[in-house]
Amino acid sequence: MAANTATRVLFDEPGPRGRTRILISTVVAVVLVVLLVSGAVWQFAVHGQLAAYKWQFFTYSAIVRALIVDGIGNTFLATGVAAVVAFPLGLVLALGRLSKQPALSRVSTAWIEFFRSMPMILVVYAFLLALPRFGLVLPVFWMLVVPMILVSSASTAEVFRAGIKAVDKGQWEAAQSLGMGPGLVLTHVVLPQAFRIVLPNLLTGLVSLLKDSTLGYVVSYGELMQQGKELVAYYHYMIQTYLVIALIYVLINWLLTRLASYLQVRMGTRRVAAAPVVVDLEPAQ
């Protein structure tokens, strides 16, 4: 849809000369793409990486189990658990940041800004190396998932904050004039609408979480990347294994982003209509 409008903007229906030029460029582009692809295939072939046994490997049931069942299973488990904790935490942080209590607002803001500009791998190293010094040793699963939660809670909080702000101010006023208290307005009027607005962005957040879960490779938690590392350590089919893993990630994330943009298109009008409104979470009585 969007691609179509973008392309329509930049060129007219071509005339005969334009058509010839486009035809020639198309042929040139096709030739270049074919050259590029065959160059890549040639590199594989010359170095013996196209040998059938190196690829049939991925049809063995033990390998399929290691990658698909254990690897993707654990990736989904880590992502799911992290999302289940991080998303509500993000909502709490967003409400905290919007609240009129200065202390609460400041703490939430500091948490959000800190973890938003902190690379997750640093947090992972902190959990691996710093916390054991204070006698806190977590199981490997939590060594991965807790940093995922911390980092994701900050970015999700900003998503929720934008969503809450995007709910029209009139909604607050109408609900208040019906005699609803601030808590009731929030839970019954504003949040249900905010949720619908942020749903696509939450899916994007899920994609980032899924990408973050690859740091299981660093903490040695058996998600897809770590499973790949172990397979490579035993069988040495490096490029094959990592290529297959990359394609699996691309497929999963592509499906999620597809779903997100589908939802975004469905709610398109809503999002545009609701932009620049500032809302107090605890309006003056």
Added chain:
Amino acid sequence: MDQIWQMLGENSSFLLNGVLTTVGLTILGFGGALVIGTIVAVFRVSPITPLRVVGTAYVEFFRNVPLLTLLILIVFGLPDIGLLFPLFWCGVLGLVLAGSAFICETVRSGINTISVGQSEAARALGMSFGTQLRLIILPQAFRTMVQPLVNNFIGILIGSSLASAVGVSDITNVTQQLNIRYAEAVVLFLLSGAVYLVFALGAGGVGSWLERLVSRSRIGSAR
């Protein structure tokens, strides 16, 4: 406390190298990603179908592949087909590939904000697709793109830390090595965290300065 200062003093050049590596990865990664991302964005709005297909496939792959997976593929996978690069450049390559996919989308939505009339007027003056992009669309599009581009830059800065997992000696990697030697995890964690925080804030500052600059030049050119 003395111990900590002594550790930092003894390893100051090591730490400085780490900071410079992070800066190098980020700047080269962002610069490369900006160039490639713009080219791919032009592919995606061009009238030549194979280029649009290639552009879409490129973006969908590199936007959805986790950066760590991409870096590992480059560092450990590519030597299998005879492509062996120095580690630092593997990091840069990964950041350019992943970053350009995101920058392509930034540029594309920037192009979409330019009103149809601009393009129609340019065509009415007889400009070709290329001239039109170069003189009319892209200069205006870059104005609306300053803030998203700053976000892309910070994304690449934070992403550069993943290069430490494949052995590039950036600040994350350096502090991690010192950690193993000195077991001063908290100080070192805060130190490297501060580096990212400072650069992210600095990028934000440069971003708002640039934004003021381009909005001023817009008023200037309107006169």
